[in-house]
């Protein structure tokens with residue numbers, strides 16, 4: 001027989017699909033009612049924080065947090081790091097470059 005969810009062939013006495021975890025038809029394993037198909041969140045979502053930094057990370061997180069909390073969190077972390085790390089590097093470089101000069105001011 002084949003899995004109703006992912007289509008992989010399953011050897012019989014299995015009650016759940018070894019590939020995706022879906023319960024097999026006609027058999028109700030414990031917790032079957034609470035089983036939800038895992039929605040695939042595309043890796044293309046990483047483009048959002050890549051181009052828009054922390055803003056893109058927050059948007060990607062907000063859109064995907066219900067579908068895949070783990071990946072949503074990674075997208076947010078990626079967006080934050082992708083914004084903070086270059087900012088810190090640039091700020092450090094600017095600071096080191098200008099540090100010896102007297103600070104302009106009144």
Ligand SMILES: [Zn+2]
Nearest residue numbers: 003006017020
């Ligand atoms: Zn399956």
